Amino acid sequence: MILQTLELKNFRLHKNTFIKFSRNLNYIVGGNGQGKTSLLEAIYYLCTSKNLLQSPDSEVVNFDEKFFEISGDFINGSGNKIRILYSLETGKKNIFLNEKQIYKSSEIIGKFPVVTLTQTDHFITQGSPLYRRKLIDSIISQASQTYLKTLMEYNRILKQRSSLLTKIRETGYPVYEEELEVWNASLVKKGSEIIEKRLEFINEFNGYVKNSYNEIMGEKEIPALSYKSTVSTIDLQNIASVFNENLQKRKREEIARGYNLIGPHRDDVIFKINGYDLKKYGSQGQNKTFQISLKFAQFFYLKDKLNKTPIFLLDDVFGELDSERIEKISFYLKKIGQAFITLTDFTNVENLNKDENDLMIHISKGEVKNVS
């Protein structure tokens, strides 16, 4: 999939911006607050209809204006034009695919796969388990609609079940415990499916992460991912029966707290380098390299699974990295095809290995100053 052109109207600082992109690497250069990350934000809107930075749509409208509009021309199978129009007055976002309005964002999800690397990705290796679950769930969901559906059903069961646990705590009626049995069964069924799928994914994804990490760091460090489940720390062969057993064991505790204490919604993914826990022992550089490797791995994984090249957005990937790392990554990027990479003015452009097919797009005060 290739994004050929992007047109922005009243999108943050961009009053009126039109860019024709390279099919290879597009480096977007500019100082802080000049509107370079906005370009990634706009492309992300085209792919998902959602905001990359989780800002409300209304915040994106240029100061003084009443709407924003984003249009993009993709080469995607037969060629696809996406246009998104947001009006401040109605608070509505209208999405057009080939100039035909679509009413559900689910209609475009999966059609325009996108992989992003942003400033908040440090949470993936350094934050709470929530960020790691989010990462793997979003990758698996992008590749499998079935997984996404199971995940949604599981979340519904969690809500019903915690509501029932609270009811049992408050009333103490043993009748409700019979009902709990069936919600347990549903929880175990869907929960086990999720864990099985995650284990299978991590098993496969490990290879992708090893490759990516190796491209950036060389072979002296070996990364690995493993799954840490609240269902069982030892035996994940017979997930369903272990899950059931442990639910019975912790029944009183769950009722006392009115909370779903075990299941994939509380699980974690552990990252290791040469057998050491990254979160505990990793340096800043190793953390950053791991985050970047995960995203490259996601890109190649989705490319293989979807038979479609995702759009790759990298926000200030080179910050905090030494020149050797910058050079390695810039070579690695050539294997991606098209990518969009923001750079600060301070990035040492010498190490980028830019060739004639790549573009250097300079942005200042919401305008394209020059393209070289």
Next chain:
Amino acid sequence: MILAEPLQVAIDELSKLPSIGRKTAQRLALHLLKSDPVDVENLANAILDLKRKIKICKRCFNIAVDEYCEICKSEKRDQQTICVVEEVSDIVAIEKTNEYNGLYHVLGGVLSPLAGTGADSLHIKELLTRIHEENTTEVILALNPDTEGEATSLYLAKLIKPLGVKVTRIARGLPMGGDLEFADEATIGRAVLSRIKL
């Protein structure tokens, strides 16, 4: 504008009906005012009868004119098979297919702790009594295939199986999360015919 009170009351009442706005209510009221008194009386009686004469079937909780509904009264229906549904509208949907010839049992909802619906607020006890008294041989669970429908099916299967009765569930030809009420007849028909033993 001040309207004569009876007219105003009629407009107010009519506009409470679904999909009837203020304007339509006014048009209907004025139309009734001009209509033949006999027609108006017939309409009024039909509406009253709807409420007075329609009851809930004592046996299966379907709507009925007498103590028992038309399905329960029919001797042609297979008396030993019960199809369990959430709402009366599901009976209508299944009946339209002409593929099912047994009896029904309306649960009146599904288990949903979030909505405050527990087993005690559904017609489950009555179902168990029926199975016992009517020598039922098969119970078909035809609940919607969503999270709550699934949990309720599981709950019922657990209670019914020990009674030595065959418990089946309609096949999953239905669209996921799709209500029985909105699925097309052919799909429901297929689903009812090809059921799965639990």
